[in-house]
Amino acid sequence: MITSLNDFFDQVLRTPATLRDAAVATLFPSACRVCGDAIESWRDGVACSACWHEIEREDADFYPKCPKCWATLAGASSVETGARRRHLCERFAFDFARSCGPYRGAMRETVLLLKRTPHLPARLRGALRRAFAALPDSCPIESIIPMPLYPERLAERGFNQAEVIARELAELSGLRVNSTAVIRVKKTERHRAGMGARERARSLEKAFRVRAPRLVEGRVALLVDDVMTTGSTAGELARALLESGARSVNVLTLARAMNEFGV
Ligand SMILES: [Zn+2]
Numbered sequence: 001m002i003t004s005l006n007d008f009f010d011q012v013l014r015t016p017a018t019l020r021d022a023a024v025a026t027l028f029p030s031a032c033r034v035c036g037d038a039i040e041s042w043r044d045g046v047a048c049s050a051c052w053h054e055i056e057r058e059d060a061d062f063y064p065k066c067p068k069c070w071a072t073l074a075g076a077s078s079v080e081t082g083a084r085r086r087h088l089c090e091r092f093a094f095d096f097a098r099s100c101g102p103y104r105g106a107m108r109e110t111v112l113l114l115k116r117t118p119h120l121p122a123r124l125r126g127a128l129r130r131a132f133a134a135l136p137d138s139c140p141i142e143s144i145i146p147m148p149l150y151p152e153r154l155a156e157r158g159f160n161q162a163e164v165i166a167r168e169l170a171e172l173s174g175l176r177v178n179s180t181a182v183i184r185v186k187k188t189e190r191h192r193a194g195m196g197a198r199e200r201a202r203s204l205e206k207a208f209r210v211r212a213p214r215l216v217e218g219r220v221a222l223l224v225d226d227v228m229t230t231g232s233t234a235g236e237l238a239r240a241l242l243e244s245g246a247r248s249v250n251v252l253t254l255a256r257a258m259n260e261f262g263v
């Protein structure tokens with residue numbers, strides 16, 4: 001019998017997850033930010049299970065992907081688009097990039113929330129675990145490096161969302177997070193869809209500085225971020241790490257967004 005508020009919470013914590021979810025949904029009704037339906041499990045964060053399922057199905061489906069940059073190859077609508085995409089992809093200094101799913105629907109809403117709250121819902125943590133386990137094992141990862149934020153932006157936000165992801169990966173892999181070896185020394189604009197490759201490259205020139213090369217020398221690094229769009233930022237950081245002696249650099253992001261070239 002429940003006699004106090006503490007007893008009530010004790011009782012809630014001992015309740016099986018499904019009953020607890022039902023209780024939470026009743027007490028704190030929340031609508032899916034994608035479709036507006038009720039969210040039935042706290043594990044799903046800000047989107048409902050059906051919307052997550054859509055993302056998971058899309059990622060696991062039959063679309064062939066570029067083995068290097070993980071762009072969906074089905075979108076290359078012309079020979080010219082395909083050629084431009086290959087040209088950009090070949091220049092990337094990283095060996096390969098992987099993601100947990102496309103940047104839309106449940107994934108997009110969750111990534112947007114992560115910029116305001118340093119928390120990953122359990123469902124996304126599961127996806128991250130699967131994506132990490134599925135990384136090509138040709139190069140065993142030795143160090144996890146979160147994409148650094150420009151200091152001013154870090155101060156505004158109070159935390160680096162890439163570091164939240166990196167910490168999660170460190171917990172499940174036992175690897176260390178290396179968040180001090182490299183810093184962002186240039187405030188870069190978010191890459192707009194219409195920006196040309198040359199313009200993007202120029203805006204990123206000397207954007208990163210490896211201040212502790214001994215922490216990257218001879219190591220295989222996994223670069224971690226929330227979203228990869230063009231791949232140019234990850235490519236530029238990978239280049240800086242390789243110039244400082246890293247053995248190789250791979251990339252893992254929560255989401256993969258496509259620009260108009262699908263790159
Ligand atoms: Zn939904």
Ligand SMILES: [Zn+2]
Pocket residue numbers: 066067068069070071085089
């Ligand atoms: Zn590619």
